[in-house]
Structures are given as structure tokens and as C-alpha cells.
Amino acid sequence: MHTLRIIGGGLSGCEAALQFASRGFNVDLYEMRKGEGKTPAHKTSNLAELICSNSFKGTQLTSAHGLLKNELKMLGSFLLQAAEKTRVPAGESLTVDREIFSEEIERLMAGSKKITLYPKECADLNSDVPTLVAAGPLCSEALAEQIKKITGEEFLHFFDAVAPVIESDSIDHSLAYAMNRHEKGDSADFINCPLDKETYLEFVKRLQEADSVEEKPFEKGELFEGCLPIEEMARRGIDTLRFGPMRPIGLGKHYAVIQLRTENAQKTLYNMVGFQTRLKWNSQKEIFRLVPALKNAEFARLGCMHRNTFIESPKLLDNTLKLNSNKIWFAGQITGAEGYTEAIATGWYAAWNMANYMQGREIELLPHGTCIRALVEAITAPNEHFQPMNFNFGLLPRPENLRKSMKKDFLTQQSKKNLSIFLQCCQKN
Ligand SMILES: Cc1cc2nc3c(=O)[nH]c(=O)nc-3n(C[C@H](O)[C@H](O)[C@H](O)COP(=O)(O)OP(=O)(O)OC[C@H]3O[C@@H](n4cnc5c(N)ncnc54)[C@H](O)[C@@H]3O)c2cc1C
Known part of the structure; x- marks a missing residue:
């Protein structure tokens, strides 16, 4: 079976590693904070550290993040399961004990014979090994330099400036x-x-x-x-x-x-x-x-303005999150998909597509009308003024004259139905 490489043991990299392992791939995962590397915001050497809030936001299906999480649950996301397992009481939001959450991810990773963790920085993008870059908003300088070399300097940004x-x-x-x-x-x-x-x-x-x-x-x-x-x-x-x-x-x-x-x-x-x-x-x-x-x-x-490393995905990535004409994929905040749950979602999505590609299978994209596909469209569709985007209901397709009062119900049903059909088709193939 193929070996794949992941750079970054954050939310997106860990979800992708566990998905690859569950499909039988060997995974080499590089996380610099396990060794000498640091970022200006992470405080521990834990995998999947939540750097600020300890909340994955709402769980109600009529909220955008609730629906996004429902899709991740239907798709068997390991990090979502870990979040549910380590939940602390916080009303309707999925909020976790961040230490226990990371411990749970470390336990899953250590328990997988397929995943090898390298406690060091990786800045090599010229390897023949297919690579997923999941280095986050505070990607190391050396790796940022390599990304610039293969994408062009103008396509890597270090600061966002988001208007409402x-x-x-x-x-x-x-x-x-x-x-x-x-x-x-x-x-x-x-x-x-x-x-x-x-x-x-x-x-x-x-x-x-x-x-x-x-x-x-x-x-x-x-x-x-x-x-x-x-x-x-x-x-x-x-x-x-x-x-x-x-x-x-x-x-x-x-x-x-x-x-x-x-x-x-x-x-x-x-x-x-x-x-x-x-x-x-x-x-x-x-x-x-x-x-x-x-x-x-x-x-x-x-609106917000942050230190935030992200690539210009609309110009660089196809809708599988693969770098055009290259064997490199991207996931997480570095793609411009902003937020914890979005990082897990793009980690799942890139892993799904990358695994299919490596196995020579026809690419079966998640269907339109699902939250994850809509998020990917938002970051990869042509956009001259690209800035990072979080998932929200406005991204989902709907009939033109849909009444406002029917909107949330329609979008919820659309997501559930389209994803169920997709999963049934996958089971048959
Ligand atoms: C300061 C800050 C606060 C944020 N707060 C929130 C919040 O409260 N809620 C929210 O929803 N989103 C928040 N975000 C946005 C975003 O959702 C998180 O940053 C999220 O962790 C992104 O997941 P990720 O997997 O893309 O990156 P990360 O979780 O950051 O993981 C990337 C990993 O890659 C490692 N790495 C980087 N370069 C290398 C390299 N060359 N070699 C090896 N390892 C490397 C890093 O050490 C890191 O562990 C915040 C972002 C920042 C910068």
C-alpha cells in the first residue's frame, strides 16, 4: 500500500491521517511542535491543539455549524467523534475539554499501526511521496518559503483583511x-x-x-x-x-x-x-x-484582520483541493477555509479525494447541496478578491425564489438527502 505524507498535526492534518489509515494507507505525519518547532499561538506540543476557544460551535441542525457537523458525523469524522466523547456542558454548543480532546486524538494516532509521527519540521515539497500540506495559519517560515517557490510569491498571504x-x-x-x-x-x-x-x-x-x-x-x-x-x-x-x-x-x-x-x-x-x-x-x-x-x-x-497564512486557493487548487498539475494537496486554514470545524471538514475532504486519486479510482466528489462541498466551492471558485471564509448558510445553493422562512429547513433537508444518496452510492461501489 502507498505511503502518504502529511505536514502538520493540527485539526485538519489529524483528521486526514486517521482517514488515510482507515483506508489502509501508511502515513508519515510531521508535527514540528512535537520537536523543537513553535508557533506564536500554540501553547503545547499536543496534536490537534485548539489554540483559542474550546468550542466547535452549535449543534442544532438549523444552524450552519450544526449542519456542517452533522455531515462530518455521517462521513465518519474521527475528530468529531473525539469532540463528542470529550464534550463538556455548554448548552447547545459542542464544547470540549481541550486537553482531554488532544489526549484522545493522540491515543487514536498512537493506536494506529499505519501512522508514523515524525516530531520535526518538514519543508520539503519536492518529494515523490504524495503530500498533504495541513500546516495551518501559522505555518513555519521554511515551509512558507517552499510554498512560495512552487506557487509563486504573490499567491501566499500572511495576513487577512476580511470585510463583513x-x-x-x-x-x-x-x-x-x-x-x-x-x-x-x-x-x-x-x-x-x-x-x-x-x-x-x-x-x-x-x-x-x-x-x-x-x-x-x-x-x-x-x-x-x-x-x-x-x-x-x-x-x-x-x-x-x-x-x-x-x-x-x-x-x-x-x-x-x-x-x-x-x-x-x-x-x-x-x-x-x-x-x-x-x-x-x-x-x-x-x-x-x-x-x-x-x-x-x-x-x-x-470583519476581522489577523495574522493568517493562506494560499490563494481559487488560483491554485482544483475542487479536490489538489494543487494544479502537482501531487500536493492542501487542507485546513491554509486553504482559506476558516475555523475549527472547517479545518476538520477540509481535512476529511482532501483525504477522501487524495485516497481515491492514489487508488486510481474515479474521483467521486461530495455532491452539491452539502455544506462541505459548498465550503470547498467558496474557496476554490474564481474570486479576484479572495479572503478566508467560514462556513455559513449563504454558501449553500437553493432555488431562486425560496421563501426566507423556508430557507433553513430546505437547506437542512437538502444536505441530509444529498449526502445520504452519496453514501448509498459509495457503499454499492
Ligand atoms: C490565534 C488564532 C486563534 C484562532 N482561534 C480560533 C477559534 O477560537 N475558533 C475557530 O474556529 N478557529 C480559530 N482559529 C482559526 C483556525 O480554525 C485554527 O487555526 C485551526 O486550528 C486550523 O486548523 P489547521 O489544521 O488548519 O491548523 P493547525 O491546527 O494550526 O495545525 C497546523 C499544524 O501544523 C504545524 N506545522 C506548521 N508548519 C509545519 C512544518 N513545516 N512542519 C511540521 N509541522 C508544521 C503546526 O505546529 C500546527 O500544529 C484561530 C486561528 C488563530 C491563528
């Missing part, structure tokens, strides 16, 4: 209008949310006064002029935003305008153009809802 993303059906379209600046282009792709003078002044004042998330010590001094947080621009002067991302020029006679750009082909999600921010999440919701067209906005994700 809004569900389209929560925008008050009667108070907004579709138009491109100076009416350029064939179709009106942007949604514009105008503000009158009074609303604008209040909006800027609230931005100036709002609290930001504190930077981590290793993130200090990372801001650069071309990509300032919106609150920092507001603090530079009352009109800075009106001459910056909220400029109305070419958009009709308005005092200020926020432009929304579509985030996905189905136009279920829109992001606030130029609105990268470090504001605390409650402040973001309160302040952005001052904009008349956004008064009922539901945020699929809120």
Missing part, C-alpha cells in the same frame, strides 16, 4: 440600488447603500468611538496603509471615508455610499467593499445596521 459579508435576502433592496461606479460594465453588479449627511455623521462618530479587538502580540505592527481598518480611517477625519471607500462619485447624488459586491455566483452573499475591520463583533452589527438598507442585515461573517 451579508446575506442578500436581509438587505432592504428598496433602500439600495444596483449600479457600477460611472455605470461601467455591461451589468450592474454592485448594490449601493446610500447614507444622507446626518446618518453619515452619526455612522462615522460611532466608528471613531467603538472598541476594536485587541491585537495579539505577534500581530502588532502588521497594518499597512493600503488596507487600513475602516475604524482607523474614520479616526483620521470626518470626511476620510467619504473620500475613501464610501465615496459617492460616479454613483449618483448621495452624501456617502457603501458598495456591496457579490461574494458568490448565486448572489446569496454580498461583502461590504473596503470595509475590513477589527471592531468587536457586536459593534460591527450595531454600527453597520445604522445604514438604512442594512437595518435588518444578517451577517454571514463579520
Whole structure:
């Protein structure tokens, strides 16, 4: 049986290792924190360390993360089982004792005769051994250098600058209008949310006064002029935003305008153009809802700015998470799929596809309509403004005229049905 190599014993790397082993592959797993390596955020040498919160979020099937976890359960995710086994009481969220969770993963890995753990850094991407890069948001410098060499320097980023993303059906379209600046282009792709003078002044004042998330010590001094947080621009002067991302020029006679750009082909999600921010999440919701067209906005994700190593997946990966024309796959946060559960999900997904590829089987992709496939589409579909994305309901396909009240129920049924059919087909083959 083939030997495969995984770089990184975090959430995505451990899920992938256990999946490969269960399919009979030998796995060489490299984890630098087991040896001399360190990252600026991990505190232990444990496999699958949860670096911040100890929660995998909600479990209800009508919540995005609940549905994503349900798919992982149906697909036999080892890390999800370990999380359920090491759960601590926390209402409806799946929250774990992080030490016992990691111990459980270590036990599973040690119990597998197929997995060999190498307690050291690996930065070799020229090996003939098929490799899964699961080195996370704090990937080692030497490996980052090698990734740059094979992908091109411009396709590896060390910092994210995420603007809030809004569900389209929560925008008050009667108070907004579709138009491109100076009416350029064939179709009106942007949604514009105008503000009158009074609303604008209040909006800027609230931005100036709002609290930001504190930077981590290793993130200090990372801001650069071309990509300032919106609150920092507001603090530079009352009109800075009106001459910056909220400029109305070419958009009709308005005092200020926020432009929304579509985030996905189905136009279920829109992001606030130029609105990268470090504001605390409650402040973001309160302040952005001052904009008349956004008064009922539901945020699929809120803005953030982090130290975060990620590749430009839309330009580099195919929809199996394989690097184009190469025997290297990627999984976890380094692909731009953001979050603990998303890391496990992409670890499962890359392992599934990589194992099929190695066995010469026809690639059977997870079906459309499932959360995991939708997440992969979100990070691999063409996107000129790519930034990391967490899983949210806005990513799932649905009929165009689906009533808002039916949305969650429809998406839940779609995921369960499509995944069940997929699993039945897999059993037959
Ligand atoms: C500071 C911070 C806080 C976060 N907090 C949360 C949170 O609370 N909730 C949430 O959902 N998401 C959070 N995330 C986002 C993300 O979900 C987690 O980072 C998650 O752990 C990603 O899983 P992963 O498998 O991609 O990477 P990781 O879990 O980080 O695993 C990658 C592993 O690769 C190892 N490694 C790196 N380079 C090499 C190399 N060259 N050789 C060998 N080993 C290597 C690292 O030591 C690490 O163990 C946070 C991210 C950061 C940076």
C-alpha cells in the first residue's frame, strides 16, 4: 500500500491521517511542535491543539455549524467523534475539554499501526511521496518559503483583511440600488447603500468611538496603509471615508455610499467593499445596521484582520483541493477555509479525494447541496478578491425564489438527502 505524507498535526492534518489509515494507507505525519518547532499561538506540543476557544460551535441542525457537523458525523469524522466523547456542558454548543480532546486524538494516532509521527519540521515539497500540506495559519517560515517557490510569491498571504459579508435576502433592496461606479460594465453588479449627511455623521462618530479587538502580540505592527481598518480611517477625519471607500462619485447624488459586491455566483452573499475591520463583533452589527438598507442585515461573517497564512486557493487548487498539475494537496486554514470545524471538514475532504486519486479510482466528489462541498466551492471558485471564509448558510445553493422562512429547513433537508444518496452510492461501489 502507498505511503502518504502529511505536514502538520493540527485539526485538519489529524483528521486526514486517521482517514488515510482507515483506508489502509501508511502515513508519515510531521508535527514540528512535537520537536523543537513553535508557533506564536500554540501553547503545547499536543496534536490537534485548539489554540483559542474550546468550542466547535452549535449543534442544532438549523444552524450552519450544526449542519456542517452533522455531515462530518455521517462521513465518519474521527475528530468529531473525539469532540463528542470529550464534550463538556455548554448548552447547545459542542464544547470540549481541550486537553482531554488532544489526549484522545493522540491515543487514536498512537493506536494506529499505519501512522508514523515524525516530531520535526518538514519543508520539503519536492518529494515523490504524495503530500498533504495541513500546516495551518501559522505555518513555519521554511515551509512558507517552499510554498512560495512552487506557487509563486504573490499567491501566499500572511495576513487577512476580511470585510463583513451579508446575506442578500436581509438587505432592504428598496433602500439600495444596483449600479457600477460611472455605470461601467455591461451589468450592474454592485448594490449601493446610500447614507444622507446626518446618518453619515452619526455612522462615522460611532466608528471613531467603538472598541476594536485587541491585537495579539505577534500581530502588532502588521497594518499597512493600503488596507487600513475602516475604524482607523474614520479616526483620521470626518470626511476620510467619504473620500475613501464610501465615496459617492460616479454613483449618483448621495452624501456617502457603501458598495456591496457579490461574494458568490448565486448572489446569496454580498461583502461590504473596503470595509475590513477589527471592531468587536457586536459593534460591527450595531454600527453597520445604522445604514438604512442594512437595518435588518444578517451577517454571514463579520470583519476581522489577523495574522493568517493562506494560499490563494481559487488560483491554485482544483475542487479536490489538489494543487494544479502537482501531487500536493492542501487542507485546513491554509486553504482559506476558516475555523475549527472547517479545518476538520477540509481535512476529511482532501483525504477522501487524495485516497481515491492514489487508488486510481474515479474521483467521486461530495455532491452539491452539502455544506462541505459548498465550503470547498467558496474557496476554490474564481474570486479576484479572495479572503478566508467560514462556513455559513449563504454558501449553500437553493432555488431562486425560496421563501426566507423556508430557507433553513430546505437547506437542512437538502444536505441530509444529498449526502445520504452519496453514501448509498459509495457503499454499492
Ligand atoms: C490565534 C488564532 C486563534 C484562532 N482561534 C480560533 C477559534 O477560537 N475558533 C475557530 O474556529 N478557529 C480559530 N482559529 C482559526 C483556525 O480554525 C485554527 O487555526 C485551526 O486550528 C486550523 O486548523 P489547521 O489544521 O488548519 O491548523 P493547525 O491546527 O494550526 O495545525 C497546523 C499544524 O501544523 C504545524 N506545522 C506548521 N508548519 C509545519 C512544518 N513545516 N512542519 C511540521 N509541522 C508544521 C503546526 O505546529 C500546527 O500544529 C484561530 C486561528 C488563530 C491563528
